[in-house]
Amino acid sequence: MRKAVLAGIRLKDEKRGFNAMFSECRNLCEACHIEVASEVIQESASMDPRTAFRKGKLEELSACAKAVNADLIIFANDLSSASVQRIRYETGIEVRDRTALILDIFANRAKSRQAKIQVEAAQLKYDLPRLSTNADHETHIRGGSYRNRGSGELAVMCWPGSIVQGSRNSTGNFQGLNVIPAMRK
Numbered sequence: 001m002r003k004a005v006l007a008g009i010r011l012k013d014e015k016r017g018f019n020a021m022f023s024e025c026r027n028l029c030e031a032c033h034i035e036v037a038s039e040v041i042q043e044s045a046s047m048d049p050r051t052a053f054r055k056g057k058l059e060e061l062s063a064c065a066k067a068v069n070a071d072l073i074i075f076a077n078d079l080s081s082a083s084v085q086r087i088r089y090e091t092g093i094e095v096r097d098r099t100a101l102i103l104d105i106f107a108n109r110a111k112s113r114q115a116k117i118q119v120e121a122a123q124l125k126y127d128l129p130r131l132s133t134n135a136d137h138e139t140h141i142r143g144g145s146y147r148n149r150g151s152g153e154l155a156v157m158c159w160p161g162s163i164v165q166g167s168r169n170s171t172g173n174f175q176g177l178n179v180i181p182a183m184r185k
Contacts, residue, residue, distance in 0.1 A: 004036045005027060005065045008076035009052055010043045021098070025076040029099040032108070037068035051086045052079055062091040072096060081129040100125065
């Protein structure tokens with residue numbers, strides 16, 4: 001069973017809604033077989049656009065996660081892909097939000113071929129902007145000559161292409177299933 005720190009930002013004008021959302025997120029963790037080892041809540045007028053939490057609370061979150069040996073930080077609030085990556089960089093721990101938990105539950109409970117394909121397509125669509133590798137620092141390294149790209153740049157550029165190809169394969173699997181996939185435009 002994974003251990004997590006459940007985190008959230010209670011906006012001053014949304015106190016009632018936050019409590020319900022935070023409680024729901026606790027239940028989602030239970031459904032995903034994740035033990036909530038600790039909780040960190042910040043009250044604020046707004047979310048920090050870079051890391052959701054302010055700097056001091058982010059340091060507290062990181063220390064709390066390390067103190068309870070958590071391998072996961074779960075945010076009750078929905079986060080942008082950039083925020084997820086920045087929080088992961090600052091804390092060194094995997095970060096998920098409420099939407100990712102919901103997709104995990106659907107993936108675990110999907111039984112039919114049709115359901116599995118739909119969930120896979122939804123997960124690929126959700127994960128596309130959240131791609132990050134350990135080679136992210138190499139994105140600006142050119143390498144090679146003017147005719148070819150450096151290996152670092154090429155490695156990072158391959159990730160989105162493989163996800164998009166996987167997404168196309170998943171949506172292609174819908175044919176013959178009498179389903180209108182959400183991925184098609």
